[in-house]
Amino acid sequence: MKNLNEKNYRKVFFVILALAVVLVGWPKITELGKSSVRSLSLPAERIGSDVSLQASDTVNVINGFGSRLKREKELSLELVQVQSELNRLRNIESENVRLRKALGFEKTTPYKLIPANVINRNISGWWNTIRIEPGANKKIKANHAVLSPDGLVGKTYQINHYSCEVLLLSDPAFRVAAKLKDCDVFGIVRGMGKTLSGQPIVRMEFINKNIKIKVGDEVVTSGFNHNNNFFPGGIHIGYIEKVYVDDSSLFQYADIIPRATSGLLDFLFIVNEGKK
């Protein structure tokens, strides 16, 4: 029997390959296959992520023995500043709600932030993605914004039961409607990959050519969503670095320095519909 198997392994292989070619073109099968492998590898990934986090924490503790008091003071100051800013924003929000009601505008969609752990990164380097926990078990949907305290990181991409892939801001497949914070200049922000020094490249395109843009202007999400995207308006993306005129001379485009980088992320937030 074994000899027969040895002789026929090529036939078996080609049958498996033919089946694979037929089946992988079927999106449901692809989804099922990926979801199963990722769910199976999740416990091991969680252990790997914990070990990696513990190691980096230990290094941070060793590095930070001398400056702990200084850091504590800085954090206290930051906390006070953030609390006062939060109070100010709450006042503005309630005022905004009153004005919208008075003008008869529709209520903006409420959203909540779901905390997520980064459990792994992309395996090959072809994609700029990370894998986070949770997934569909916490009602996470695809194409929702993913944030860090520094601003927009990316969007949820492929949802598995316990985890989901996040397409990072620098990935060429990433697109989001954006605007300049201080003036209503709109455009599309898209990822352009990374430079050979590892810096993410992000570009804002289709900007009205008649509007003057300054280097250092802040870029935020505009809140215009399509294709089931869910990006609330006003999320920080980055700052304008350089401005160019499009080849067609119809638009201008600008390179952006994103503030939230993906190198050392370990804790993120997924934006989801629902009350805060």
Place this chain on the structure above:
Amino acid sequence: MKTKLLLLITFSIAAIIQQLSPSIAFFGNIKFPIFSSIMVYASFRLSKRNVWICSLLSAAVFDSLEPGPYGPSLIAYSVITFLILKYRNNLFHEGLVTQVICGGLCSFLITFISGVFFLITNVREIDYFLIKLIGSFFLGSIALPVCSYLLSSLIIYEEKGGVR
């Protein structure tokens, strides 16, 4: 059974390490090819049937962990397995020079086939392709000897039907 279990553990650890490791920006943001090096290591030592099983399963796992469609690794790993099975009896697989060249070539082939696959299917925009190819050869030529050394001293799985 012991060999298969050891392989499963080895591939799982390799997949986690490769995912956690940072991409090397200088080589077009590719990663150290630990996973494929283990596949090449196993291909030199297992029986033909087990090599094919190992190759197909590892390729399916690799493609499952990628956001893109199934295909790049399934094709690349099958081509590499076919080439290794064809020439492995003529190669001295314990030799450092063989490992350096084989590791480099296999990694180069995986990047090349993946790149061509992405170009044809229009799944990805390809940037720094030449640098990626050179980087893959360089990193593969380091990864295979290192993986071979570590695996040979930890576990030995040479089967009946494999190269001795």
